[in-house]
Amino acid sequence: MVNIRDNIKGGALTETTFLILLALYKPNHGYGIMQFIEEATNGRVVLGAGTLYGAINTLLMKKWIAPFGEETESRKKEYLITDIGKQMARKEINRMAEVLRLASTIIGGEKSK
Amino acid sequence: MSRTVFRYFFDFLDGQEKWLNSMAARGYRLKKCGKLSYTFEECMPNKYEYAIEFVGDKSYSKAREYRDFLESLGYRSFTKNINLNFSYGKLRWRPYAKGMGQIAASPGGFNRELLILEKTRDGKPFDLHTDICDKLRIYRSVRRAYAWAVLLMFGLTAVTFIPNASSASADTIWGIRAVVLILGVLFAVPAAKYTTLVSRLRKESRVFE
Incomplete structure (x- = not known):
């Protein structure tokens, strides 16, 4: 396994990655992830099926998410975030908080809508 | 009533997609496709929408897995050839593919380089790749x-x-x-x-x- 990219300093998660991680704090399948993200962002982010598929596979390979439960004919494949995944999500929150702090000091406290 | 049309697309991705969508807008739903032929059945205009995905660089099993995933999202799918293969007997070399995808057998991944996906039009764009x-x-x-x-x-x-x-x-x-x-x-x-x-x-x- 190549882990070099994990060590990029200050690397931000892509929005796709981060939202998928958030969608998987509860077990969810592909379609559920798409719906969760669309609803959570009020339709701002609508993931394409191909992008979602690629991201799921990458996250599985990195072991940030794992298959959940048994897959049967009638039930779709479900996934759940792993401890590593949660750790990465937490790191991302810290990074975002830092950026937000910096931006607020410079631009001012006003919240844009 | 079904209708068969013969067509070859040098622009197999966007060109083909646009054409299928224009057919759907006029009330033709794809029923099956052959190497150069498309068979349509009549449907309500604008009921369905099409997107084309390139899977010719994937091995047959990977492409199959991907297709299953797309179908689990509720899309209907067809496989389609692009005729960009260099052949020897039953084996085809696809120099543009990765890993095992380079060798395609017939029957197998050969002539199934594309997936044609259909969804019922729901007002949202049918984009497969969004970042x-x-x-x-x-x-x-x-x-x-x-x-x-x-x-x-x-x-x-x-x-x-x-x-x-x-x-x-x-x-x-x-x-x-x-x-x-x-x-x-x-x-x-x-x-x-x-x-x-x-x-x-x-x-x-x-x-x-």
């Missing part, structure tokens, strides 16, 4: 397929200049050269288009994700 990084990946693999086709056509032209290699008459050889060169140019047009797209996306990707 720049993923778009770059797919357009790069499409460009690679075209680049190989162009290369092969010019390669074939070069072969015809080997002296005494064939007993065909000069006229026949010039005929072959003309056909191959025209094909090369026809493949070069989409190759150039996807190259432009890739470089534009690459610039975008420095700012956006």
